Amino acid sequence: MNTYQLQVVENTNKKEKPVKDQVPFGTTFTDHMYVLEYETEKGWYDPKIVPYGPISLDPAAMIFHYGQTVFEGMKAYHTEDGRVLLFRPEKNFERLNLSSERLSIPALDEKLALEHLTALIKLEKDWVPKTPGTSLYIRPYIISTDANLAVGPSQTYKYMVILSPVGSYFPGGLQPVVIHVEDKFTRAVKGGTGMAKTAGNYSSGYQAQANAKKEGNADVLWLDGVEKKYIEEVGSMNIFFKINGEVITPELNGSILKGITRMSIIELLDTWGIKVTEKRMSIDELYEAYDAGHVEEVFGTGTAAVISPVGELNWKGKKMIVNNHEIGELSQKIYDTITGIQTGKIEDTLGWTVEVK
Amino acid sequence: MNTYQLQVVENTNKKEKPVKDQVPFGTTFTDHMYVLEYETEKGWYDPKIVPYGPISLDPAAMIFHYGQTVFEGMKAYHTEDGRVLLFRPEKNFERLNLSSERLSIPALDEKLALEHLTALIKLEKDWVPKTPGTSLYIRPYIISTDANLAVGPSQTYKYMVILSPVGSYFPGGLQPVVIHVEDKFTRAVKGGTGMAKTAGNYSSGYQAQANAKKEGNADVLWLDGVEKKYIEEVGSMNIFFKINGEVITPELNGSILKGITRMSIIELLDTWGIKVTEKRMSIDELYEAYDAGHVEEVFGTGTAAVISPVGELNWKGKKMIVNNHEIGELSQKIYDTITGIQTGKIEDTLGWTVEVK
Known part of the structure; x- marks a missing residue:
């Protein structure tokens, strides 16, 4: 150099x-x-x-x-x-x-x-x-x-x-969004470029997103490209679930982006004594948990929004309403803590911030 | 407009x-x-x-x-x-x-x-x-x-x-190439953008192509993104096989580019009384046919080369030598006919050429 x-x-x-x-x-x-x-x-x-x-x-x-x-x-x-x-x-x-x-x-x-x-x-x-x-x-x-x-x-x-x-991503406070579970189009597949932040991964989602919007959804939840069964990402964010007290996020499998907000939430929750389970999770498993009354919170995570609560999921005509379309307690606490650290309101005990001097 | x-x-x-x-x-x-x-x-x-x-x-x-x-x-x-x-x-x-x-x-x-x-x-x-x-x-x-x-x-x-x-793609005449059958990286998957001619489909193949070249291959043969089993494309070309007298090409499945040379070859062979079978074909099936001595010709098709004969395939250490590394009779005949029509040497009875006047 x-x-x-x-x-x-x-x-x-x-x-x-x-x-x-x-x-x-x-x-x-x-x-x-x-x-x-x-x-x-x-x-x-x-x-x-x-x-x-x-x-x-x-x-x-x-x-x-x-x-x-x-x-x-x-x-x-x-x-x-x-x-x-x-x-x-x-x-x-x-x-x-x-x-x-x-x-x-x-x-x-x-x-x-x-x-x-x-x-x-x-x-x-x-x-x-x-x-x-x-x-x-x-x-x-x-x-x-x-x-x-x-x-x-x-x-x-x-x-x-x-x-x-x-500006603020949520000028009126955190607003849970309605999400379509995409079962036709594919964002990424093993051996492809899903883990890379590269241009082609984004425009390839436009058609699915436009279809979802026509039906009143804000964005799509992507399933895996092989079986259209396992949960991958929501829009251009990672996704987390709180199910029966357990926090779960899809494991990094080569087709999911390695989100820095995702990583930070896992580390933050660890300091709170909450273990995040990173695993392969099917959409059926999620709906079964919902039917059993166990889905407590769902949220997307990324740099743009930090936390984007999901209030409703629509998969093949099956509607899942999460926490009565309201933001969950944990989602709000994670949002407040991370944005607090980012803006210096909360002490950065994890050494995450770098001051521009 | x-x-x-x-x-x-x-x-x-x-x-x-x-x-x-x-x-x-x-x-x-x-x-x-x-x-x-x-x-x-x-x-x-x-x-x-x-x-x-x-x-x-x-x-x-x-x-x-x-x-x-x-x-x-x-x-x-x-x-x-x-x-x-x-x-x-x-x-x-x-x-x-x-x-x-x-x-x-x-x-x-x-x-x-x-x-x-x-x-x-x-x-x-x-x-x-x-x-x-x-x-x-x-x-x-x-x-x-x-x-x-x-x-x-x-x-x-x-x-x-x-x-x-x-210049000419093959200045010294048609040269059969050595191809690596890619079993790790994926070019495209159902629901993705494989059938579209869009930028992201090309650079996503560079890593696999570089690896293949290091081992003496000219390019890669892509398998399907789901099972890494079914044959899709070679490099940025469609692929044809002549097996025991039958001409076969992978069927258009949403992840394969709809090649215009591919389409033209199917139509041309029809006029010669040769039916091209468009079907899903696994790489195992191809190697079984090879072991039985039935693989006669393999060639890629596309605008750049028209026909690019494949002389050798390498899949998980298994080497397939096609037609003794020589161009096949049918490959040569297709090449001569299409380039002949393109350059006006052979009468265009199919109405394929448009004169710039």
């Missing part, structure tokens, strides 16, 4: 920041972005913070044709005492490299990536919104840039980071 | 054409490209032929993050009497729209797309190479362009066509 000195080109034409902190997710971007280049012969080189603006690519750039790309999603939070915190960012860079391995993309230096991210956020500190529930969404991503239509790994890449202030 | 009048901005700074017709696949592009825009409110609009050059996109453009994109691959051929022929282009646009449906991308007007493609190729006629075996590769593709990180279908798209002169 040569030529690794970070250069900063400051934007002299700064944008106005959103007046309210309730901007739609992912549509407003800050004044600067980070760019790092890769060539096979040089490795990663030329790290730069530059004014946010369009990127210019050859129409034959591989990203447009063969989808060799990975990304991450994370957030920076403002604390009441004016600090800016990141939540376990090293886990995101670790996962980015895991995703890259699956997509035959060269690995980043995780330590340097975090250093440069910190430099970018420091420069954009005023963009981290302050209203409770808001944050600065961080999108690191790598695209393949060779102008070459031969199917195969690119020799050149761009790693970039863009930042977007985001 | 308003504002649908094709505009042409001619390139005044034309490139030199390759001196030899043996340029590496997909790295040289012609002087012009075609661009058509989409906005939800306007539909597809503003078709243009413009000088080939970089495209500028917001770093948050959806193509970089969620992979909502589709493409096609087709070729234009020079005939000895100076005409330029396309091979069943209407089938490519039909399939492009099928792929788009799966990826929640709005459909193109197939007739207009072909009209505008013809106009582009007419303008670039001098770029269609003339040496036997060469052609002008045509890459139509659609990318999602909203600057929006919210997961969901884009409201804006670009449909583009770029052209690339390509």
Whole structure:
């Protein structure tokens, strides 16, 4: 990794920041972005913070044709005492490299990536919104840039980071959602790319999601690609169940994303003396537990929402109403604790936050 | 579809054409490209032929993050009497729209797309190479362009066509290749995007292909994603077998690409009185037939190579040598006939070619 000195080109034409902190997710971007280049012969080189603006690519750039790309999603939070915190960012860079391995993309230096991210956020500190529930969404991503239509790994890449202030995911408090259990379309399968955060995993779900929305569902619960039987993920989140006092989440099997919120909840609950059972769980098993009156809470977990309670599941015409469409006690407690740690309201005894200094 | 009048901005700074017709696949592009825009409110609009050059996109453009994109691959051929022929282009646009449906991308007007493609190729006629075996590769593709990180279908798209002169796939004549039967990684599964020509399907195969190459194989044969038992595709081609006189190809099951060369071979063989059996075929069944001495020919089919004979298969340490690593009689005859029709050497009694006039 040569030529690794970070250069900063400051934007002299700064944008106005959103007046309210309730901007739609992912549509407003800050004044600067980070760019790092890769060539096979040089490795990663030329790290730069530059004014946010369009990127210019050859129409034959591989990203447009063969989808060799990975990304991450994370957030920076403002604390009441004016600090800016990141939540376990090293886990995101670790996962980015895991995703890259699956997509035959060269690995980043995780330590340097975090250093440069910190430099970018420091420069954009005023963009981290302050209203409770808001944050600065961080999108690191790598695209393949060779102008070459031969199917195969690119020799050149761009790693970039863009930042977007985001409003509260639940401006009116946690709202349980209605979810369709998808039994036709498949998100991922063993041996595929399900465990990687790569573009193709997302658009492949649009058709199922559109169908589900037509029937009044907010999103879909994905079942495994082999038997359409085992529970995998909800929308682009991991999923947890509280059944007869036991907390259960599907085990990481190669087709489920290794969520950092998922991991944090398992660790957090451990400190509370609650064991999370990671196992293969069938949708039948869930409905049987429901019929027996044992399904107490269901919630999705991810960076965007932290916790998204599920109030209703619809599977082949069978409706499951969870906790009377209300948020469960444990869901709320996990949400309050994790967001509390993220925003510095609760002491971070687990060493999860990294201050941007 | 308003504002649908094709505009042409001619390139005044034309490139030199390759001196030899043996340029590496997909790295040289012609002087012009075609661009058509989409906005939800306007539909597809503003078709243009413009000088080939970089495209500028917001770093948050959806193509970089969620992979909502589709493409096609087709070729234009020079005939000895100076005409330029396309091979069943209407089938490519039909399939492009099928792929788009799966990826929640709005459909193109197939007739207009072909009209505008013809106009582009007419303008670039001098770029269609003339040496036997060469052609002008045509890459139509659609990318999602909203600057929006919210997961969901884009409201804006670009449909583009770029052209690339390509050398002969087999400059020294048809060469049978060595193929690894992949039993770990998965290309596609029922309910996924396997039948669509979309970016994510291609880069997801790189890791398996790299592993196979390390062991001396040219590419991989994909098995089904559920049982790793049934034969699907070879590399990015469909596959055919001649076993004990019977021609067999895997049936279209939702995870196999609906190849236009595949379809054409089935139709062509029908005119020769040879029935192609489309069926689910397991890799065990193939090896049993081999052990009984019945495997006569194996070949991949696709736009790039037309026919790519398979000389050897390697599955879990079991080596299958096909026809003594030599091209089979039927494979050669199919190759000669289809390339003959494509290049006007053989009369097109099936109405497959479209002349660019």
